[in-house]
Amino acid sequence: MASKDKDSAQKPAASKKPSTAQEGKDAKAQRELGIVGPHGDMRLASVIIEGYSLELSDGEGYVGDVASRTAFRHMLDAWRKLYASMEGKDPMGTKPTRELSKHKLDALLEKDGVAAQAIEAASEDYAMQLAHVVQRFLKHKTWRGVERIIIGGGFHQSEVGGRAIDCTRKILKAEKVPVELRTLRHHADEGGLIGWGHLAPPALLQSYDAILAVDIGGTNVRCGIVQTHLHRAPDLSLAEVVRREKWAHANDEPRRDELVEGIATLLEGLIAYAEKKKIRLAPYIGVACPGLIVEDGSLAGGTQNLPGNWESTRFHLPRDLCERLPHIGDGRTQVCLHNDAVVQGLSEMPFMQDVERWAVLTVGTGLGNASYTNRQPPEFE
Template identity: 55%
Template structure:
């Protein structure tokens, strides 16, 4: 009997679950305990709050070795420098990291008890938290704690820059016919703090499995600092994309008429968002709002072709950026530690 292959569906289907050789088992999983969503306990903000609690205890006993600045206002680089020192401040950081790692291990343990995560053998961890030494140390300690708990799952970091994961993953979701005729695609990664927009070269002639796909130009907008409304965000994203198109024209990059949008939340097949956008400004879950259409009205054509715009969950897209490097396991997942905790699980079906 001939083996069934999964083909990409029509261009109006967003949030794909079946891809050639891969099935998305689930994403945007929301687990609760008595304190709320368990994922909220292991976000970047949660780590800063945890660190602040450690500092308050130190203040009661004497002085705070990190000074007067609130933990949320201390930069990642500052915290990384403190971590390297043998000092009271360094000891405090190690204590906070250890407690955060315990929380993360608990969350992963909860995830692995769910049907869509039960068989996961390896988890790739991305998101802004992991791009620091503090984040890397927390991941290493989490892996050790999981082993002690008897949860035998490998933990690893993205194999490329954190800012690129939510862009590169789109080469595995774009229609293959488009990739054959063009050098690059446009991709957008929308997060609760930042928006990243970039040009992704497929480099498929060098690697047919797209393992060498590369972001050749990227713009990052920290929208949380500007406090935009939803309309402002859409306009700014469109402007960023238009700038990328002009760059490709100047550099003679053959750009496919395709835009991939990675966004938090559960994405319906029609491209609307069911839930999970609480960290974005305004109501992104309204049935009256459709981001792909809003952007298409600004960019109906790229080059000589009509623009195809697809949406998917940001954790799924980040996970797919690692697809070529996950062929040695059958079941795997991704966690993104940023403004919230993104998650997705996959099964290789080759």
Template identity: 55%
Template sequence: MASKNKTHKARPKKSNDNNNNRYAPTPPSADIHGAKELPAVVVEGYSLQLRGENGFLGDRASQTAFRELLERWRRRHRKKGKPDPLGEQHSKELGKGTLDAALKAGKATEATDIVHAAIEEFAEALSEVIQSFLRQPSWKGVERIVIGGGFPESDVGERAVLQAAAILQEAKVRTELARICHEPDDAGLLGWLHLTPPELLEHYDAILALDIGGTNVRCGIVKTRRKRAADLSKAKVIRRKKWRHADDGPNRRMLVARLAEMLEEQVHYCKKAGIRLAPFVGIGCPGLIRKDGSIARGAQNMPGDWTSEHFHLPTELAKKIRTIRGVPTMVLMHNDAVVQGMSELPFMRDVKRWAVLTIGTGLGNASYTNLEPSKKQ
């Protein structure tokens, strides 16, 4: 377990914003990235990698793995001399709508049979991966697993998760599977409210957050709405921009420039809308994040070259967004699955141990222990 993230008490500083003459704090001087001990929860582990006979087990339960399974079933069908009912496109190119339509055909068709076969095989793999995770020390005693990521948002993904839950129940695994409450695009931003130094949230209306994946980048304004719910359960992403970087193939310099541009646009929007924006930016991305904000492993799918020891994204962005409302900007980075899972914190008070699996291009994972006493009804 990592050492506790000790933040120094902020020193009040008068805001330079003409619309707000109240005193607001500067960001805490501590800038520990990838923090595991937080005010309300301990992150027991994340980015867990378990090896099986054919590589990492998690690779069997990603959206990429499902597409490979689907392609395999289609090849078997074509070998029988039959035309492919799903067309000529490779499975990785098929839209979610195409696959969902096969399930909604209303009657059994060859396309339906192929998709169902892939769902069944994927559900078996997902249940085996979950059982393997539950045997690990950092997942011991997990009572509930929240499933996030883009895959469960489709009918195909939802059926696969439900089927995996049925398999686990039949195997007498008591851990509950649940869907994440928010849209995955929002959850990866909302979670930053529970990773932001609390003293900043007390004096501002909103924060900025980035969610960087292997295909897309999302940049959003997250409003705390603390007056509606002190536990941040009513927080909301009020504005979100998406960049599909996979289409552009940016290098590192282009990546930083585009991220800064997205953030500046959101800062400008808040200024025009009169939103008191905190001098803070949270970055979520795959991989194991060191305390200094560098990535120990898992950056291979990120846009540009992140492996260089001379590249430090939080520092690069802090250079571009030096201040917000006249206050120096704090930029922190954490694992994207941890951030997405933290969006569920207000709804996990009835359990002590819980975890998240994000099924996207890869399989993200994180496990948590609530620090408050569990209140079971």
């Protein structure tokens, strides 16, 4: 793999084969391997995670499904067909909607023609659906009192997505919904990595320069070195990704275990990079993925966009990844697991101190979500 400071879209080579793992390892054996979390921790020093992966039914499916990136493309596809029937030809050409990149859609939007009209119509449809989702979520007990919502995922980083979110703000304001919408301040490929600074053990962060983090999505995997800069900003507001790798795994259609091996290979490259640059890495890897995280590191649902069965009792992502990795430094490497929306939202925590309740919606293959309550310092609790 070529060495790059920016994203790499190539498929990782196979990592070294894992040793045979005994099923049903007891807690002591797992602790020795460094794979005991706590995974999916809901109470942190500065914030309580009220809930995540909320699935509200609308009678025909889940409410969040209508506001995903996939849903937007279905809306755009419908408008393309309508304009094609009126104009006698497809205004966007012959390429399927799913293959049109954000950059291509932005370019079509700038031309201000029939294609732009179709995109704008789809954006308005999407905004109405997103506003509906926000209002439904705000009625749920884990979202009541939320004052601010962060929109994450890569959708907002395009002109098309930005316009749709602006339209959503206007709809919510018109309907007098008392909530503020903001977009993720970090790059979408980095927010889901930086958030691990708030989940890693504080004592560990004090002793090292950086940690490794992984963000597994239905389309892409992102791995990076997160430098905390804790000595300059104890609230982690200056944390940054100093190197990252990205694998568009959906294009390669790997099996589940091939995906895990690919992630291990990416991490091995980052470990080597840190050694070369003399970055002191903590023996800790934070892994964010879709779904419900069980305390023992297993997954209990919400992984339908990942290849293979991630909820099998014979599959344990932290263990399987740990077995494929070399030690970092002198100690055992610990792999910790949490939900991807939770982690992306936590990257915003230093900038959410002026509100008590806040939440995140991540627009991707699906619609991730999480809600939080800031904790007062112990003397005021």
